[in-house]
Amino acid sequence: MTIIRHELEPILANVVEARPFVFTAGAIADDLSLDVLGQTRQALADLDRYLALCGTDKSRVISAVIWLSDIRLRDAMNTVWLAWVDPAHLPARACIEARMADPLCLVELQIIAAKP
Amino acid sequence: MTIIRHELEPILANVVEARPFVFTAGAIADDLSLDVLGQTRQALADLDRYLALCGTDKSRVISAVIWLSDIRLRDAMNTVWLAWVDPAHLPARACIEARMADPLCLVELQIIAAKP
Amino acid sequence: MTIIRHELEPILANVVEARPFVFTAGAIADDLSLDVLGQTRQALADLDRYLALCGTDKSRVISAVIWLSDIRLRDAMNTVWLAWVDPAHLPARACIEARMADPLCLVELQIIAAKP
Numbered sequence: 514m515t516i517i518r519h520e521l522e523p524i525l526a527n528v529v530e531a532r533p534f535v536f537t538a539g540a541i542a543d544d545l546s547l548d549v550l551g552q553t554r555q556a557l558a559d560l561d562r563y564l565a566l567c568g569t570d571k572s573r574v575i576s577a578v579i580w581l582s583d584i585r586l587r588d589a590m591n592t593v594w595l596a597w598v599d600p601a602h603l604p605a606r607a608c609i610e611a612r613m614a615d616p617l618c619l620v621e622l623q624i625i626a627a628k629p
Numbered sequence: 630m631t632i633i634r635h636e637l638e639p640i641l642a643n644v645v646e647a648r649p650f651v652f653t654a655g656a657i658a659d660d661l662s663l664d665v666l667g668q669t670r671q672a673l674a675d676l677d678r679y680l681a682l683c684g685t686d687k688s689r690v691i692s693a694v695i696w697l698s699d700i701r702l703r704d705a706m707n708t709v710w711l712a713w714v715d716p717a718h719l720p721a722r723a724c725i726e727a728r729m730a731d732p733l734c735l736v737e738l739q740i741i742a743a744k745p
Numbered sequence: 746m747t748i749i750r751h752e753l754e755p756i757l758a759n760v761v762e763a764r765p766f767v768f769t770a771g772a773i774a775d776d777l778s779l780d781v782l783g784q785t786r787q788a789l790a791d792l793d794r795y796l797a798l799c800g801t802d803k804s805r806v807i808s809a810v811i812w813l814s815d816i817r818l819r820d821a822m823n824t825v826w827l828a829w830v831d832p833a834h835l836p837a838r839a840c841i842e843a844r845m846a847d848p849l850c851l852v853e854l855q856i857i858a859a860k861p
Contacts, residue, residue, distance in 0.1 A: 514765050514859050516805060518835060524823055525838040529807045531765070531859045533630050533647070536808040539839030573632060575645045576652035578694075578739075578810075580841050584728045591640055603634060606641040607655030607739045609696050610728035612816045612842035623810075623839045627630050627647045649746050649763070689748060691761045692768040694810075694855075700844045707756055719750060722757040723771030723855045725812050726844035743746050743763045 519566040528563035535567040535626045539580070545617035549586045552619050553593040560624060569626050571597065574604040576625040582618060584610040590620055635682045644679035651683040651742045655696070661733035665702045668735050669709040676740060685742050687713065690720040692741040698734060700726040706736055751798040760795035767799040767858045771812070777849035781818045784851050785825040792856060801858050803829065806836040808857040814850060816842040822852055 520527035528537045540563070542555035564570050579594075581587060587608055598604070604624065613621050636643035644653045656679070658671035680686050695710075697703060703724060714720070720740065729737050752759035760769045772795070774787035796802050811826075813819060819840060830836070836856065845853050 514861070516807065516834070516859055521835055524827060524830070524835070525809075526835040527837065529837045531807045536837045536857065538837040539841070575632065575647045576741075577641075578839075580839075584730055587730055595640060598640070602632070603637055603640070603642040605643065605645045605652045605654040605739075607694075607696075607737060608730060609655070609737065614816055614819055614840060621839060621841070623837075625652065625808075627632055629630070691748065691763045692857075693757075700846055703846055711756060714756070718748070719753055719756070719758045721759065721761045721768045721770040721855075723810075723812075723853060724846060725771070725853065741768065743748055745746070 519563065528566055530567045530628065533628050535564065535569055535628060537563050537624050539621040539623045541613065541618050541621045545615055549589045549619045550593055553590050556620060556622050557593065557597045560622060564626055567628065569628050572599045572602040573627045573629065574624050575627055577604050577606045578623050579606065579608040580611040580613060580621045581608065582613060586619060635679065644683060646683045646744065649744050651680065651685055651744060653679050653740050655737040655739045657729065657734050657737045661731055665705045665735045666709055669706050672736060672738050673709065673713045676738060680742055683744065685744055688715040688718040689743045689745065690740050691743055693720050693722045694739050695722065695724040696727040696729060696737045697724065698729060702735060751795065760799055762799045762860065765860050767796065767801055767860060769795050769856050771853040771855045773845065773850050773853045777847055781821045781851045782825055785822045788852060788854050789825065789829045792854060796858055799860065801860050804831040804834040805859045805861065806856050807859055809836050809838045810855050811838065811840040812843040812845060812853045813840065814845060818851060
């Protein structure tokens with residue numbers, strides 16, 4: 514199997530292709546001064562880019578884990594999630610609370626998608 | 630690859646088939662007034678149903694993540710887990726503490742299984 | 746598909762092969778009296794052993810989730826992580842805070858790798 518790693522950072526790859534799947538790192542917003550709506554939008558835009566690098570897209574997302582710094586942000590995060598997901602192609606998902614690396618980070622999302 | 634999504638809710642699918650695997654959402658009890666034993670039983674019954682929808686079963690579970698609202702509930706949860714898992718076909722597993730969407734929720738389980 | 750389970754414990758398998766992937770349990774140090782550097786080294790040594798049992802190695806790790814008992818341990822854990830990972834073959838990764846089963850446990854790592 515050929516493994517293809519994209520957007521390398523010192524400690525991780527932001528997305529890794531390993532057929533038949535694509536595995537992302539935990540995506541967070543670039544601008545952590547944003548509220549949870551803005552942070553979720555930016556993190557999802559990163560996921561869109563990661564998927565595109567692998568020749569796939571959000572219609573092929575299979576599974577997601579979402580961490581929120583405060584679980585009470587879930588409803589707000591979900592409004593952005595609902596605007597993003599393809600309603601005909603919803604992934605399995607878990608959403609829990611966790612403290613993340615940067616105390617300003619409100620939301621982090623990690624997904625598995627399929628290659629076409 | 631054909632992706633098959635079952636038990637759609639507004640924001641997620643409860644289980645997604647993407648050969649050769651099956652990915653579930655985080656399963657929680659229907660009745661969150663139950664104690665951790667009862668909640669674990671109900672969540673595992675949901676997982677049984679999700680696996681059956683995909684033509685597989687608990688003997689083919691590969692990986693699990695279990696979140697507990699209080700990690701001290703682990704021993705109690707494990708008694709139900711042990712009664713559920715196929716001892717000849719144990720999955721890899723991680724079990725950690727996390728706050729979940731509903732403050733009454735004591736346990737949430739997300740699994741990956743193989744298709745036969 | 747043949748599923749191969751290694752290092753069985755009463756409630757889980759430490760690593761499960763399900764082609765084309767390998768899924769590990771959450772790995773923790775054997776000696777929980779160690780600091781986060783020592784605990785991370787021991788947990789990563791366990792992961793090396795799990796991967797070897799499945800005929801693969803850290804150059805084929807695809808995805809990782811890392812839980813820290815205190816997210817402020819991340820920089821220290823990362824020094825050991827960086828000494829361990831194959832810089833030409835970095836996985837996708839998420840790292841969040843969570844309480845683990847043993848209150849002395851500072852770090853737990855769960856990975857998915859590819860079979861050669």
